[in-house]
Amino acid sequence: MKGIDKKDQEAFAKFLVFDKKVITSDDIKTCFKVQKAMNDLGILSPIDKVITEKGYLDGTVVSDLIKEFKGGDEDFVPGYRIISKLGEGAMGEVYKAVDIEENKEIAIKVLFPHLGKRKSTAKRFLQEAEICKKLNHPNIVKGFDVGYEADQDFYFYIMEYVDGVTLSGYVKKNGILQEDLAIKIIEQMASALEQATRLNLVHRDIKPDNIILTKNKNAKLCDLGLARNWAQDLSLTLTGAVMGTPFYISPEAARGVEELDSRSDIYSLGATLYHLVIGEVPFKGKNSMEVLDLHKSSTKITSPKQQRGDLSHGLSAIIEKMMAKTVGDRYQNPSELLIDIELLKKGEEPFAIQEKKQQDKIPQQLNVQKTDTGIHIKKDDQYRQSSVQEYSIRPSKKIKNANKTPKLFDNFFTSAEQRVLSNAKWKLVGLISLISLVIFLIIILAVFLVMRVFF
Ligand SMILES: Nc1ncnc2c1ncn2[C@@H]1O[C@H](COP(=O)(O)OP(=O)(O)OP(=O)(O)O)[C@@H](O)[C@H]1O
Numbered sequence: 001m002k003g004i005d006k007k008d009q010e011a012f013a014k015f016l017v018f019d020k021k022v023i024t025s026d027d028i029k030t031c032f033k034v035q036k037a038m039n040d041l042g043i044l045s046p047i048d049k050v051i052t053e054k055g056y057l058d059g060t061v062v063s064d065l066i067k068e069f070k071g072g073d074e075d076f077v078p079g080y081r082i083i084s085k086l087g088e089g090a091m092g093e094v095y096k097a098v099d100i101e102e103n104k105e106i107a108i109k110v111l112f113p114h115l116g117k118r119k120s121t122a123k124r125f126l127q128e129a130e131i132c133k134k135l136n137h138p139n140i141v142k143g144f145d146v147g148y149e150a151d152q153d154f155y156f157y158i159m160e161y162v163d164g165v166t167l168s169g170y171v172k173k174n175g176i177l178q179e180d181l182a183i184k185i186i187e188q189m190a191s192a193l194e195q196a197t198r199l200n201l202v203h204r205d206i207k208p209d210n211i212i213l214t215k216n217k218n219a220k221l222c223d224l225g226l227a228r229n230w231a232q233d234l235s236l237t238l239t240g241a242v243m244g245t246p247f248y249i250s251p252e253a254a255r256g257v258e259e260l261d262s263r264s265d266i267y268s269l270g271a272t273l274y275h276l277v278i279g280e281v282p283f284k285g286k287n288s289m290e291v292l293d294l295h296k297s298s299t300k301i302t303s304p305k306q307q308r309g310d311l312s313h314g315l316s317a318i319i320e321k322m323m324a325k326t327v328g329d330r331y332q333n334p335s336e337l338l339i340d341i342e343l344l345k346k347g348e349e350p351f352a353i354q355e356k357k358q359q360d361k362i363p364q365q366l367n368v369q370k371t372d373t374g375i376h377i378k379k380d381d382q383y384r385q386s387s388v389q390e391y392s393i394r395p396s397k398k399i400k401n402a403n404k405t406p407k408l409f410d411n412f413f414t415s416a417e418q419r420v421l422s423n424a425k426w427k428l429v430g431l432i433s434l435i436s437l438v439i440f441l442i443i444i445l446a447v448f449l450v451m452r453v454f455f
Pocket residue numbers: 086087088089090091092093094107141159160161162163166205209210212222223243244245
């Protein structure tokens with residue numbers, strides 16, 4: 001983009017000093033003095049150039065500010081005026097822009113041109129973007145549109161602009177999270193995943209960089225429907241050229257499993273949470289392959305509670321359960337995770353702790369076989385069947401019920417409402433049993449009286 005014209009330089013200076021507050025009025029006065037001195041020597045230099053040459057602002061920052069001052073760059077993606085670049089990741093560049101027709105701020109992710117060469121992937125991306133448009137959740141960055149720019153040969157994704165900072169940026173600036181903020185974020189993300197799961201959407205790339213924290217400390221999940229579609233193009237297989245970062249990848253994704261479900265996202269969310277409260281990623285290595293191997297291996301994470309004493313046992317156990325290596329040992333869906341978070345918030349013992357306590361009771365020599373439904377003891381075990389029963393850990397009834405919530409309910413009630421309904425159901429069963437018992441006793445009494453009168 002061209003620099004600032006002479007006629008606009010006063011207005012641009014005011015824009016920098018008063019609107020953007022990126023330079024002081026004294027510094028800008030110095031710049032004008034330097035410009036005049038150079039002018040007297042016959043060297044013409046626009047004010048933006050003087051500002052960068054004097055080192056007051058970085059060249060790219062000034063260029064973004066010029067774009068913003070001029071009202072943006074309209075040519076790049078038709079219909080949108082680019083304001084500034086927000087960042088860049090494995091898939092492409094993200095810009096803050098204005099939707100010209102609607103006059104509202106949005107964010108555009110412009111995908112790198114090599115993505116989309118595989119026509120089947122591009123088609124799936126466009127189809128899934130349609131599903132994403134149906135998502136309406138306060139903790140999911142809303143996707144507005146997707147498209148293909150034929151002249152310049154790139155795909156783009158138009159989404160809600162979130163004024164905030166990514167969780168990785170937040171931790172870098174403010175240090176590790178307090179437990180209550182960590183719980184709030186994880187609850188919001190679990191709720192976001194609950195809705196995504198209903199539409200059969202798997203994120204595949206949950207990490208602190210893909211969660212933005214707003215000024216009101218609400219978390220928003222970014223890039224839903226993006227990572228999954230480009231995974232193949234990004235070689236997220238066994239080649240080692242892992243998309244983005246390998247630090248939050250689930251064991252099954254690291255093994256190259258194609259059909260992932262919400263339990264993979266739950267693992268990555270657990271790894272994200274671990275990073276937020278401990279300040280370090282759960283597994284470190286010399287290179288991506290080493291990190292991948294650690295995620296794939298049976299090596300468990302070091303208990304968060306051991307690393308940070310002030311963390312509650314409940315949150316620590318929840319993270320460990322989210323990051324269980326065997327898929328069947330994790331929360332089986334986001335609703336189960338929400339139940340445990342609710343228990344933790346109420347000061348009650350999450351199921352993750354109860355299971356941990358039971359697991360600790362299992363003697364090492366037992367021939368234990370882990371399955372997706374819990375831990376079962378093999379029949380030929382040396383222990384008698386009765387003693388085996390006490391060690392047979394299965395998901396509690398409450399958790400099983402969460403799995404079996406009728407499909408019809410899903411469409412009408414949120415998970416919180418479903419939990420209220422499910423509690424109410426048990427109260428109703430209790431009441432009906434009591435009434436039945438009273439009626440039964442009355443009948444017995446009546447029979448007894450009749451027999452006494454007539455016999
Ligand atoms: N909807 C949005 N609103 C505001 N800022 C955003 C939005 N989406 C992304 N950003 C910003 O753009 C930056 C780059 O995002 P991008 O998704 O390209 O990279 P990433 O998340 O680090 O990597 P990946 O490509 O693996 O997702 C983010 O760090 C964030 O600061």
